[in-house]
Amino acid sequence: MSGRVVVSLQDVKRDYALGRESVHALRGVTLDVTAGDYVAIVGPSGCGKSTLLNLVGVIDQPSGGTVSIEGRRVDGMTDREATTFRLRTIGFVFQRFYLLPILSALENVSLPMAEAKVPGAERTERATKLLEYVGLRERLGHRPSELSGGEQQRVAIARALANKPLLLLADEPTGELDAHTGSEIISLFRRLNDDGTTIVVVTHDEELATAARRQIHMRDGRIVGDAFET
């Protein structure tokens, strides 16, 4: 492994209170992700994959250890700092697409750029390019209800790329798609990575995991395997 470290986790722990019990979702994870990496985090349900992704995505805070992105500590950020950081640095794709139903594909993709105060004309131009990139050139004005599951996920990916993020995080991006559509999304991720996007994906999907250049295996809140594509 070589190159610029984008994500660095040092002995990260995450505990949840479950009634009087304490659940240890992460039990001291240390991990580096370098620029241009395509990492798939795999493992059984409840092993801490999504928790790890949430910490990297700065939508959760660790109970112990440190999380740095591009050399900046993100654990302990205030809500406002974390929101701005996510907006500028991280793109998210989720299992459920969560597009705003009243907005068109173009408007959904433009939303993060509007939040980042990108000028209107630039927003439209970039959103159009992104939708073309994900193969939805003909669907710019369609609402989510008028799009198939695969198309909605493509719009969600385009939305995640809107503010040119340093890091693209995806949690089970093929989880709600059929095999064929899932394969298309996997190809899209591969193409994104080939074009330079750093991707961390959490998945149960073997095909998606195999497509990644690096596979991290987790069990009981720990990394138990870290394999690179040969």
Add this chain to the structure above:
Amino acid sequence: MLGVSIAAAMLLDMVMLASGMRESFRELLMSRGFEIRLAPKGTLPFDTDATIPDVAAVSATLRTNADIEAISPVMAASIHVPVGGRNVSSATLGIDPSVQGDYELMAGEDVIRADALVANDYLIEQLRAKVGDTVEVATGYDPQTRSYTGQRKLVLTGRVRFIYGASRQPASAMRRETLEGMVEPERRNRASLFMVRLRQGADAEEVRAWISSELPNVTAISIATAIAQVDQRLSYFRQLAFILGAVSLFVGFLLVTTLVTVSVNERAGEIAVMRAIGVSRAHVVQQIVLEGVAISLAGALLGLALGLVTARYLNAILSAFPGLPMAIDFFLFQPRAAWSALGLLVMSGIGAGIYPAWRASSLPIAESLRREAIA
């Protein structure tokens, strides 16, 4: 949404009711341009059978004030017309047609001639007469024995609408001297009411005070004092309207809060994702508050239509109360009232959105996403 509309309709109706009768009464009093009314001391116009003596002397005194432009003495009495073995009774006014402010001529001719009589539709119907017919009006009528000593022939010259007349109340008018000729001698040269029109720019309260000092035997009532008296009498209505309006607003507030809360709960995942992709907490709050306002506005617009329909229906019922002038409206639509109701609803919409918005924006993103994934 229907519940919000009903609450909005009720709020609008209560706002209309709170000020409607007062405004309607004011418009009614202003409609003929007489700013001051004189009634016998201690009474309200036509409240009792009491009269003001010596019309000529009172008129002469009033004419000495340069601010007074016109004086209209009005004498009120009852007339009785035998029609086919029964007596048709009617309230009648003795007026001077050149300065009267009690009725509008709808058809025919005013009481120009000494033997002319004008009547409203209801009396004409009771008399089974038409404009141009001659009717024989009883003179010297004794209400105890229901007998009369003579008759006076009058020509029904016109059909009129009495401005202060109640619904289904037979009413008529003739020249004051004609009416005086038909009543007992002791009631002559007396007036039940004087209506006083002021010159433009005159201060009604100043003239009223002057009349009160010059004519101690009369009660001078300006429109402002009449409205104050009406206000006093209608305080019950206003209080009721205020309470029901406040209840409607509160119910509307609760409904909007519930609707927005349910909507926010259903979209917890969507909101969490918005927050995850970098949408600020303030924008989430703004979005949800706007949703509350939108629900309130939509409910208000539907409620406006519903409120106007119900107000019209209720107004028709209440206006039919015996003794009330037909022209009085309980529910008077005023743009200002509608704007007030709309403003209150929008404010309540903002208030209703704040709690769900605060709650939604405060949800831990990761926890919300985890719950959504499990769901």
